[in-house]
Amino acid sequence: MTDVETITRAAHGDEAAQRVLYEAYHAAAFRLAYLLLQDAEDAEEVVQDAFVYVFRNLHRYDAARGPFWAWLRVALVSRCRNKRRRRQLLLVPLEVLDAGEQAPAHPAAASDPAGTAELRGAQRAVWEALQQVSPGAREALVLRFYEGLSYAEIAATLDCSPDAARARVAHGKVQLRRLLVVPEEERAYEGEAVRTARAG
Amino acid sequence: MRKQLVHPEEMELAGWADGNEAASGQMGAHVRRCAQCRSAIADYHWLQGELGTTLAAVAGAVPLPRPKWWAVQGQLLAGRQQAARWRVSAVSGLVLTMCLMLALSPVWGSAAAAQTLLPQVRVARVPVTAPASGPVPASISGTHPAWSTTPTPPVSSETVTPLPTPALALPPTPESNA
Numbered sequence: 001m002t003d004v005e006t007i008t009r010a011a012h013g014d015e016a017a018q019r020v021l022y023e024a025y026h027a028a029a030f031r032l033a034y035l036l037l038q039d040a041e042d043a044e045e046v047v048q049d050a051f052v053y054v055f056r057n058l059h060r061y062d063a064a065r066g067p068f069w070a071w072l073r074v075a076l077v078s079r080c081r082n083k084r085r086r087r088q089l090l091l092v093p094l095e096v097l098d099a100g101e102q103a104p105a106h107p108a109a110a111s112d113p114a115g116t117a118e119l120r121g122a123q124r125a126v127w128e129a130l131q132q133v134s135p136g137a138r139e140a141l142v143l144r145f146y147e148g149l150s151y152a153e154i155a156a157t158l159d160c161s162p163d164a165a166r167a168r169v170a171h172g173k174v175q176l177r178r179l180l181v182v183p184e185e186e187r188a189y190e191g192e193a194v195r196t197a198r199a200g
Numbered sequence: 201m202r203k204q205l206v207h208p209e210e211m212e213l214a215g216w217a218d219g220n221e222a223a224s225g226q227m228g229a230h231v232r233r234c235a236q237c238r239s240a241i242a243d244y245h246w247l248q249g250e251l252g253t254t255l256a257a258v259a260g261a262v263p264l265p266r267p268k269w270w271a272v273q274g275q276l277l278a279g280r281q282q283a284a285r286w287r288v289s290a291v292s293g294l295v296l297t298m299c300l301m302l303a304l305s306p307v308w309g310s311a312a313a314a315q316t317l318l319p320q321v322r323v324a325r326v327p328v329t330a331p332a333s334g335p336v337p338a339s340i341s342g343t344h345p346a347w348s349t350t351p352t353p354p355v356s357s358e359t360v361t362p363l364p365t366p367a368l369a370l371p372p373t374p375e376s377n378a
Contacts, residue, residue: 015273018272018273019269019273022267022269022272023267023269026267027264030262030264030265031260031262032259034258034259034262035255035258035259040263040265044265044268048271048275051272052272052275052276055272055276056276056279119257119258119261122254123250123253123254123258126247126250126251127254127258130254141251142255144218145248145251145252145255146252146255146256166215166218167211169214169218170211170214170215170218171214173214173217173244173247173248174210174211174214176247176251177214177240177243177244180247181243181247
């Protein structure tokens with residue numbers, strides 16, 4: 001049975017076809033959700049919600065507009081974003097919100113050893129630095145350098161313009177470079193050189 | 201006067217490394233001259249490579265949970281049952297609303313009123329003439345519920361002499377003064 005036939009049958013409520021789709025895409029969905037959330041439990045929950053949404057709305061899927069995985073990915077990324085926001089609201093103390101300060105990173109993400117046990121030095125540093133990058137930029141980096149999407153595809157997934165997608169990726173890389181590559185004194189010197197050049 | 205090098209923004213250098221060459225002409229000339237910017241672009245190239253391998257390594261290393269199809273199936277079934285319950289509630293509410301509207305509407309009200317005015321059995325008054333036989337029934341009124349009617353006494357077959365009609369008393373004719 002081809003993918004299109006399976007999807008057609010699943011759209012008509014065929015549970016066997018739905019199960020086939022679920023088991024075929026479950027692993028890829030979980031991995032992507034894990035990279036976006038850095039938490040296995042949250043990723044599993046989000047994957048389940050995304051599949052429930054997709055199967056309830058499968059009649060809206062149009063194969064001419066793109067592959068099934070692209071459609072599922074949009075639902076998955078959206079739910080990851082909602083999950084992250086809810087998680088942030090639960091963890092941020094009221095005093096921090098009142099003061100308008102930036103919410104701290106999710107503690108579980110930093111301590112979750114599931115994805116870092118087998119990483120070598122540089123990869124571990126990149127993974128830990130990625131958790132400190134802003135959520136929007138991190139989404140764009142994962143879609144660009146893990147999923148290999150073009151800027152147009154990232155824009156379609158994140159519901160923004162291609163220029164905004166490009167800016168998010170660039171912003172994420174700038175943040176990573178500052179965390180990983182540029183030492184403190186060079187950052188200060190670099191900023192000063194730019195300011196002097198512009199003033200002159 | 202020595203010209204100061206105007207470095208591009210960090211975002212532009214990051215984009216350059218990813219193939220965004222929007223201002224390639226001017227920026228390209230600067231990058232060729234500026235070791236610092238070339239170093240930054242090299243950093244971004246390295247970062248992109250490391251990012252790709254790191255994300256792939258993390259995704260490959262994370263333990264995959266077993267697919268819980270039963271959980272998804274349960275949520276789909278619960279959703280369908282909930283939708284059915286909503287439909288039943290909506291239809292019931294609509295029917296109830298329509299019944300209430302009909303009960304309170306003038307059309308229904310007048311129909312209901314007409315229902316109460318359906319022919320009731322009226323007992324005829326006892327004739328003025330003396331009854332031919334039998335005593336006059338005691339309880340006679342204009343309207344009686346059907347279950348409390350008294351039988352109409354039979355009309356006598358004998359010829360009855362009508363009572364004389366009293367003369368009409370006319371006022372006196374006023375005298376004319378003409």
